Amino acid sequence: MKLSILLCIFYSILSLESVAQSVAFSFDDGLDPTKEPRASKWNADILGSLSTHKVKAIFYVTGRRVDSAEGLSLVEKWGIDGHSIANHTYSHLNLGSKKTSLSVFISDTQKNEELLKEMPGWVARFRFPYLKEGNTEEKRDGVREWLADHGYASGAVSIDASDWYYNQRYLAWLKNDSKGDVSIFRDVYLKHIWDRASYYDSLSQKFMKRSAKHVLLLHTNAINAAFLTDIIEMFQTKGWNIVTPEDAYSDPLYAKIPKTLPAGESILWALAKQNGVVGLRYPAEDSAYEKESLDNLGL
Numbered sequence: 001m002k003l004s005i006l007l008c009i010f011y012s013i014l015s016l017e018s019v020a021q022s023v024a025f026s027f028d029d030g031l032d033p034t035k036e037p038r039a040s041k042w043n044a045d046i047l048g049s050l051s052t053h054k055v056k057a058i059f060y061v062t063g064r065r066v067d068s069a070e071g072l073s074l075v076e077k078w079g080i081d082g083h084s085i086a087n088h089t090y091s092h093l094n095l096g097s098k099k100t101s102l103s104v105f106i107s108d109t110q111k112n113e114e115l116l117k118e119m120p121g122w123v124a125r126f127r128f129p130y131l132k133e134g135n136t137e138e139k140r141d142g143v144r145e146w147l148a149d150h151g152y153a154s155g156a157v158s159i160d161a162s163d164w165y166y167n168q169r170y171l172a173w174l175k176n177d178s179k180g181d182v183s184i185f186r187d188v189y190l191k192h193i194w195d196r197a198s199y200y201d202s203l204s205q206k207f208m209k210r211s212a213k214h215v216l217l218l219h220t221n222a223i224n225a226a227f228l229t230d231i232i233e234m235f236q237t238k239g240w241n242i243v244t245p246e247d248a249y250s251d252p253l254y255a256k257i258p259k260t261l262p263a264g265e266s267i268l269w270a271l272a273k274q275n276g277v278v279g280l281r282y283p284a285e286d287s288a289y290e291k292e293s294l295d296n297l298g299l
Contacts, residue, residue: 020239020240020241021201021211021214021239021240021241022211022213022214022240022241022242022243022247022248023159023197023213023214023215023216023235023240023241023242023243023248024057024058024213024214024215024216024242024243024244024245024247024248024249025050025055025057025058025216025218025232025242025245026057026058026059026060026127026155026157026215026216026217026218026245027046027057027058027059027060027218027219027220027224028060028062028088028127028217028218028219028220029060029061029062029065029088029092029219029220029221030059030061030062030065030066030071030074030075030220031043031065031066031071031074031220031221032065032066032068032071033068033070033071033074034068034070034071038222039070039071039074040070040074041225042220042221042222042225043074043077043220043225044077045225045226045228046220046224046225046228047077047078047081047083049228049229049232050081050083050228050232051081052229053229053232053233053242055232055242056082056083056084056244056245057078057083057084057245058083058084058085058086058123058125058155058245059075059078059083059084059085059086059121059220060086060087060088060125060126060127060155061075061085061086061087061088061112061116062088062089062090062091062092062112062129063089063090063091063111063112063115063116064090064091064092065092067090067115072115072119075116075119076119076120078121079119079120079121079122080120080121082121083121084121084122084123084125084245084246085116085119085120085121085122085123086122086123086124086125086126086127086155087109087112087113087116087124087125087126087127087152087155088112088126088127088129088155089105089108089109089112089128089129090108090109090111090112090115091108092129092130093105093108093129094129094130094132095128095129095132095133095134095135095139095140095143095264096130096132096133096134096135096262096263096264097132097135098135100139101139102138102139102142102143105139105143106142106143106146109126109143109146123153124150124151124152124153125152125153125154125155125249126147126152126153126154126155127155127156127157128143128155128264130264131157131160131217131264131265131266131284132262132263132264133262133263133264134261134262134263134264135261135262135263136261137261140261140263144257153249154249154254154255154267156215156254156266156267157215157216157217157266157267158200158204158212158213158214158215158216158253158266158267158268159196159197159200159201159214159215159216159217159266160196160200160217160265160266160269160284160285161192161193161196161216161217161218161285162192162196162285162286162287162289162290163189163192163193163217163218163219163221163223163224164219164221165286165287165290165291166188166189166192166223166290166294167219167221167222167223167224168287169294169299170185170189170222170223170226171222171223173185173299174222182226184297184299185299186226186227186230188294188297188299189223189227190227190230190231190234192290193216193231193234194234194238196285197214197216197235197240200214200266200268200269201214203266203268203269203272203277204253204268206272206277207271207272207275207277208253208271212251212253212268213243213247213248213249213250213251213253214248215245215248215249215254218231253267253268253271254267256271258270258271258273258274259274260273260274265282265283265284266284269284
């Protein structure tokens with residue numbers, strides 16, 4: 001009898017683990033030491049948090065931001081630490097803009113590959129700047145075809161957020177109130193990340209009837225240098241498993257090719273749109289949605 005009870009408990013634990021939500025961490029852009037004197041420290045702080053928690057991430061690099069000996073050295077540290085390095089274009093062009101042509105976008109992507117392909121940890125994955133994948137069928141399908149022909153795999157996001165805007169507000173807040181209680185901003189920021197994670201997981205449940213293996217979009221910036229440990233521990237405390245990017249991208253979700261126009265956003269948002277889910281805002285994430293609440297808090 002005791003053995004049967006133990007077996008029931010064991011299989012119950014396995015069952016819970018099999019349905020637990022999971023998330024992989026990804027970072028966009030890179031830091032420019034020629035313009036930001038704190039770049040090296042922020043880079044080290046982010047890598048330190050990942051190392052402490054034994055989290056492996058993927059870094060989608062914008063070449064223009066790191067195209068110096070000092071900048072490339074910061075990128076290299078990611079690869080040396082066992083993280084993946086991937087392509088985010090050289091100039092961070094918006095493919096959803098009428099000003100960006102298909103040929104220019106592809107040339108810019110090739111330029112970035114040439115800059116980064118010898119880096120330790122290089123992988124042929126691509127993420128669209130601003131998550132914008134084209135405002136016309138020609139551009140959307142043309143880039144997708146080029147990426148497939150050149151061996152690129154998906155760099156899609158399932159959980160999008162506005163950490164870039166919170167970073168702007170955080171830096172301004174520090175400048176104006178350098179002696180303020182930083183935990184106030186930390187708590188507001190963590191609430192935002194958790195709110196977005198919960199929202200996109202709800203989209204996954206709504207039309208996939210399960211939780212995706214999520215990929216979270218963050219940026220290499222001051223706010224994540226300060227609070228990445230808190231973000232990781234928040235997900236763990238709430239029962240989410242932290243997985244590698246390769247594990248997350250093995251989810252069949254990332255092999256899907258949405259046909260929406262304008263193309264882009266979180267892949268869950270795009271598929272929800274394609275499947276007729278109502279109430280989706282566009283763009284999916286933006287500073288306009290966060291400004292009033294931060295203003296009201298005096299942050």
